[in-house]
Amino acid sequence: MNKELYDYLSIVTSDVDITLTINPQSVLKTNISKNQIIRKGDDNSREVLNFNDDPIPYIFIRYDLLDASDVGTIFDIWMDTSKANGMLNSFKFDHPDGHTYVVSFETDISMLMSPTYYSLDIIKLYVVGRIAD
Numbered sequence: 001m002n003k004e005l006y007d008y009l010s011i012v013t014s015d016v017d018i019t020l021t022i023n024p025q026s027v028l029k030t031n032i033s034k035n036q037i038i039r040k041g042d043d044n045s046r047e048v049l050n051f052n053d054d055p056i057p058y059i060f061i062r063y064d065l066l067d068a069s070d071v072g073t074i075f076d077i078w079m080d081t082s083k084a085n086g087m088l089n090s091f092k093f094d095h096p097d098g099h100t101y102v103v104s105f106e107t108d109i110s111m112l113m114s115p116t117y118y119s120l121d122i123i124k125l126y127v128v129g130r131i132a133d
Helices: 068-079
Strands: 028-038 046-065 089-093 100-105 111-113 118-130
Touching: 046 068, 068 089
Parallel strands: none
Antiparallel strands: 028 046, 046 118, 089 100, 100 118, 111 118
């Protein structure tokens, strides 16, 4: 049986009922860590301090080619105080893997504008959980 990130996350409700549905041109990576610290001794022994068993997942996405409407949608979700409000509120993200995750922004938004298109630099999303889909 194949397992994926979705299978290890709790079902949660987003802070705001907004879904980012614009597919990124690339999902650069998914990074999963745990709240653990490794301490090494002088004799090369190792001790792991485990603070929590829950995963701490992040998704890194990028938008290389967007039109003004799509950039406006993403900016609106990030800027609007009744939506994500920067990094404050969680919202839903339709991942290209076919699942919907509850996420929050972990980075500012950085845009490149050319005469014919827009692009957004790497956006780091903290994955709070998932919705039941």
